[in-house]
Amino acid sequence: MNNDFVTYSKKQLDEWAQKKLKPLFIYTNSEKKIEHIIGDFNEYGFELKVGDSISENLPFIDALLPIQDDELLLDYIQTPNHQYASIQIKSYLNGHVIFITNTTKHAHEIQEIQQNRNELCLAMNKIKDLLYELNY
Amino acid sequence: MTLKKKIVLIGQSGVGKTSLVQQYVSESFSDNYLTTVGVSIKKKSLILDNQNISLIIWDLAGDLNYGSTYDNYIRGASGVLLVADGTNTSSVEYATSERRINHPSIQGIPKLLLLNKCDLKPEWRSNINDTSGIKSLLTSAKTNENVANAFEGLCSLILTGQKK
Numbered sequence: 001m002n003n004d005f006v007t008y009s010k011k012q013l014d015e016w017a018q019k020k021l022k023p024l025f026i027y028t029n030s031e032k033k034i035e036h037i038i039g040d041f042n043e044y045g046f047e048l049k050v051g052d053s054i055s056e057n058l059p060f061i062d063a064l065l066p067i068q069d070d071e072l073l074l075d076y077i078q079t080p081n082h083q084y085a086s087i088q089i090k091s092y093l094n095g096h097v098i099f100i101t102n103t104t105k106h107a108h109e110i111q112e113i114q115q116n117r118n119e120l121c122l123a124m125n126k127i128k129d130l131l132y133e134l135n136y
Numbered sequence: 137m138t139l140k141k142k143i144v145l146i147g148q149s150g151v152g153k154t155s156l157v158q159q160y161v162s163e164s165f166s167d168n169y170l171t172t173v174g175v176s177i178k179k180k181s182l183i184l185d186n187q188n189i190s191l192i193i194w195d196l197a198g199d200l201n202y203g204s205t206y207d208n209y210i211r212g213a214s215g216v217l218l219v220a221d222g223t224n225t226s227s228v229e230y231a232t233s234e235r236r237i238n239h240p241s242i243q244g245i246p247k248l249l250l251l252n253k254c255d256l257k258p259e260w261r262s263n264i265n266d267t268s269g270i271k272s273l274l275t276s277a278k279t280n281e282n283v284a285n286a287f288e289g290l291c292s293l294i295l296t297g298q299k300k
Contacts, residue, residue, distance in 0.1 A: 059140060059179060059192050062140065063140070063192055063212040063213075068211075072208055073208065074175070074205075074208055074209065075174055076173050076175065076197075077174055077175055077177065078173075078177065084174065107173045107174065110173050111170075111173045114149070114171045114173065114197075114199050115169075115170065117199075118149040118169075118171050118198070118199070119169070121149065121150070122149075122150045122169075122224075125224045125226060125227075129223065129259075
């Protein structure tokens with residue numbers, strides 16, 4: 001891999017690690033096989049090793065490859081062990097670089113806000129329907 | 137050979153998308169409502185017309201706004217389940233609106249409209265008006281009515297489309 005890219009990736013991973021985002025770096029080749037992994041993939045409930053096929057081990061990413069633009073970002077993906085991850089995919093050489101960070105804390109904060117709002121919306125809809133039935 | 141197919145569930149918050157997936161994949165149901173953040177992805181293997189299929193089910197949060205994030209989530213889908221709650225007429229309008237049905241990322245792929253919560257049919261309003269022309273199915277994640285038919289019916293439409 002290109003040295004500039006390796007330096008950039010390591011710097012990025014260090015930054016994310018300092019922010020306790022538990023970064024994971026994966027590089028897949030043109031055949032969607034994993035060539036490099038850095039980080040703790042168990043954190044996300046993935047079972048991965050070099051040589052594994054993305055199609056078999058990360059099937060939800062497989063459906064997105066090859067990406068159409070240079071970069072693809074997916075926020076708040078629930079992982080097999082009920083964590084939330086942001087997934088950034090970049091085209092590199094003939095393969096793809098996949099950066100994964102843990103966004104569980106933020107997702108739970110959003111969930112609490114959304115939950116309250118949605119419960120309110122559901123209640124409002126019920127009231128609206130009841131009023132309709134009563135011909136108001 | 138196993139065919140891998142991505143399908144997405146789209147619909148307003150609280151219509152039962154996650155419950156339908158839970159019932160189909162894990163054969164379980166919970167009355168507790170917990171909103172989905174982002175997307176939850178589940179996998180289910182099935183055999184249809186002697187064909188092994190690995191279904192990757194993307195259950196999208198009802199709160200998702202439009203824009204690049206939404207586009208990224210639905211990209212690469214082979215089929216769409218548009219989910220509405222029969223007790224909530226606005227959810228039917230939401231699921232069958234032009235901007236959802238004719239979104240560029242899902243144009244031309246099979247779609248099925250699920251009118252969920254059919255176990256509460258007595259509570260349904262009489263003026264549910266679906267003019268989308270999309271094939272629809274009454275489902276209940278709670279009683280498991282038509283849940284497998286919904287997912288497998290969409291798969292059949294995908295396979296039929298593939299043969300053409």
